[in-house]
Structures are given as structure tokens and as C-alpha cells.
Amino acid sequence: MQYGISIPSSLKDLAKNPLDAKYTASFVPVSAAQALAEDFKIAKTRPADKDTIKPTQNPTLILNRPVRIFSAFKAIDMTPEVKGHWVVQGSKIIFQHKHPLPEGDYKVTIADSLTDLHGNKLNSGTSFGFVVKDFASKNFAGKSDDEKEVARLVEAMFDAYLTADLGRFSGYFHEHFRMQAGSELSSRADFLEQIRESTSRKERR
Known part of the structure; x- marks a missing residue:
């Protein structure tokens, strides 16, 4: 069965700014067996590879299944090193920096030792890079x-x-x-x- 989601443009954020346009999406649920039949993989990174973010934004990995928390501690490395830590929230892994990120080029490397809740390893190790730019520096x-x-x-x-x-x-x-x-x-x-x-x-x- 296919399900649909519709969000009207009247939806507002906490600053009372409305959504720029109506949003619609559809999805089809799958069984646990079907989900596990698919390789454990990274579905998306925020920012995308080579994108630019502000110092206050948080690099994020989004996977196709929930992550085993302890596997993330050694599987992910970001250079240059900054004060902070990776936080696992279900299928998301978010870098929580202690202070806004300094400007510059960054690289995040994810080893295939990252596992889901069933112990399945990432289908392959990977990496992505991004640039931090302080647009308010002027x-x-x-x-x-x-x-x-x-x-x-x-x-x-x-x-x-x-x-x-x-x-x-x-x-x-x-x-x-x-x-x-x-x-x-x-x-x-x-x-x-x-x-x-x-x-x-x-x-x-």
C-alpha cells in the first residue's frame, strides 16, 4: 500500500515564517525482512559532498537503518579535528560541535566498521568533504x-x-x-x- 504526505504552505517555523511552497511526498512501507535484505548504507549526508555550510551548522549522516551507537565512536573521523562529538539518533549521526566550526575545508571519513542494530556492517567505507564559510564575517x-x-x-x-x-x-x-x-x-x-x-x-x- 502506498501512503501520501501533504504539508500546506501555511505551516510556519518557530519564527513564524511560512513554508515556501506546499510539500507532497509518498512512500511504501516494507517489512523488516525486506529492509534487512538491503545493504546497510549511507542514504545522504548534510552537507552534500563539496557543499558549503555556516560555522553554526552540524554535519550529519543519514543512513537507511538505525545505527548501533558504540560502532560510530571509532568508525567516523573528521579532519581537521575540532572539539565536539558524534551523536547517534536512530538512523542519523550528527556532529555536535562545542563551538561554531572554524572556517576552512573539512573531510569526514566513515569506515565500514559502522554497524546497524543487527550487526550488519556498512556496505563500504566512504568519505565526503565540505567547506565552512562564515558569511557574516564581513x-x-x-x-x-x-x-x-x-x-x-x-x-x-x-x-x-x-x-x-x-x-x-x-x-x-x-x-x-x-x-x-x-x-x-x-x-x-x-x-x-x-x-x-x-x-x-x-x-x-
Whole structure:
């Protein structure tokens, strides 16, 4: 049986921006046996090979089956090395960086030792590369390194908020700021205002 999904353009994100167009898709469910008959493989990477991302974005692997968590620790390597770790969420593996990624060229290598929940290895090892570019760097002219770091931190938190990635948002936000219960962020201006208020309270203490 084939199923369909339809998402109207009236759908809005947390900043109240509507979807740019109506989205439709269809899919056909398969049995567990059929799914396991297919090789364990990487279905997609974000970014795609040779694409460019912002420092606040998170490199992600999407596989065709859920991943065995511990197999990911040694199977994936990213160069140059940056502070952070890979997080397994079902069939997704997301790199959670501690700070926004520095600009430059990166390469992610995945060994065939990566396994699914049934112990099946990846059909073949592979790699992909991407470029990190800070498109807002022109706005940092004359700013100190501390000011740049705060600006990138704010951008990372806001990106996480808009994508409803509460784990990443919490990791960035609560380490540095406090927000009153019941606060609602509907725009970047609201977000920055909350941070200013939080910082003022912290300075008064």
C-alpha cells in the first residue's frame, strides 16, 4: 500500500515564517525482512559532498537503518579535528560541535566498521568533504575575538531554536544564559533582547 504526505504552505517555523511552497511526498512501507535484505548504507549526508555550510551548522549522516551507537565512536573521523562529538539518533549521526566550526575545508571519513542494530556492517567505507564559510564575517570587521565568539554563539543558538533542536539549543544556551520561565522567542530581535536582559541580571549579581 502506498501512503501520501501533504504539508500546506501555511505551516510556519518557530519564527513564524511560512513554508515556501506546499510539500507532497509518498512512500511504501516494507517489512523488516525486506529492509534487512538491503545493504546497510549511507542514504545522504548534510552537507552534500563539496557543499558549503555556516560555522553554526552540524554535519550529519543519514543512513537507511538505525545505527548501533558504540560502532560510530571509532568508525567516523573528521579532519581537521575540532572539539565536539558524534551523536547517534536512530538512523542519523550528527556532529555536535562545542563551538561554531572554524572556517576552512573539512573531510569526514566513515569506515565500514559502522554497524546497524543487527550487526550488519556498512556496505563500504566512504568519505565526503565540505567547506565552512562564515558569511557574516564581513560584519565582524574591527570587532574583538570575544565579540566575534559571542556573535557566533548567538547564531548557533538561534539556528538550533529555529530547527527545534532543543538538545543543541539547551547545550548552547544554558551554559551561558538564563531565560525566565514562560518566555517565547518569535524572532531574532526577541532572542537578542532575552540575552541582553539575562546578561544585565547576571552583571547586577
